[in-house]
Amino acid sequence: MQQDLTAQKQANNTTQCQSLIIMGVAGSGKSTLALRLAEQLGWHYLEGDDFHSLEAKQMMASGTPITSEMRDQWVGRLCAALQECAAKQQPVVLSYSGLIRKHRERIRQAASNPQFIYLQGSAELLAERLAQRQNHFMPVSMLQSQLATMESVEQEADVLCLDISQSVNELMLQVTLKIEQRL
Numbered sequence: 001m002q003q004d005l006t007a008q009k010q011a012n013n014t015t016q017c018q019s020l021i022i023m024g025v026a027g028s029g030k031s032t033l034a035l036r037l038a039e040q041l042g043w044h045y046l047e048g049d050d051f052h053s054l055e056a057k058q059m060m061a062s063g064t065p066i067t068s069e070m071r072d073q074w075v076g077r078l079c080a081a082l083q084e085c086a087a088k089q090q091p092v093v094l095s096y097s098g099l100i101r102k103h104r105e106r107i108r109q110a111a112s113n114p115q116f117i118y119l120q121g122s123a124e125l126l127a128e129r130l131a132q133r134q135n136h137f138m139p140v141s142m143l144q145s146q147l148a149t150m151e152s153v154e155q156e157a158d159v160l161c162l163d164i165s166q167s168v169n170e171l172m173l174q175v176t177l178k179i180e181q182r183l
Helices: 002-015 030-041 054-061 068-087 101-110 123-132 140-149 168-181
Strands: 019-023 044-047 092-096 114-120 159-163
Touching: 019 030, 019 068, 019 101, 030 044, 030 092, 030 114, 030 168, 044 068, 054 068, 068 092, 068 101, 101 114, 114 168, 123 140, 159 168
Parallel strands: 019 092, 019 114, 044 092, 114 159
Antiparallel strands: none
């Protein structure tokens, strides 16, 4: 009987979500949702923007998209942070754009049992949110570039798509229900 319980617990640990990856273009609310989820769950929080180089932030602030090489280096830094959390068995919530499928695959490999949450909304709503945002390096002018770069999440079974027209509380409820399904 005890062996059965131990085996079941070990099996659950292989599917139990240990990493929430909150993704979407600028203005989708990924940082707000990720931080609130991390606080509610008591999980470590990683803000993807904190891993951009100063040069990358300056480029984006001036309305210039970052290069593929800069994006690759950024994703490498995110992966290293996720691997560190996994090594410590520390559940984590990461907010990052998730624009490129091959980068999502790298994140998927680095994270411990990840669940991706893709925050989607209309270009109009995203632009409205960006226009209201203060003290952030990403200008509204970069939105179209991000939307054009965003690669489809079809065929990615671990991605839950949510509509950003909902309140943060509604989004949090949907995410926590998804996590509970994986327990």
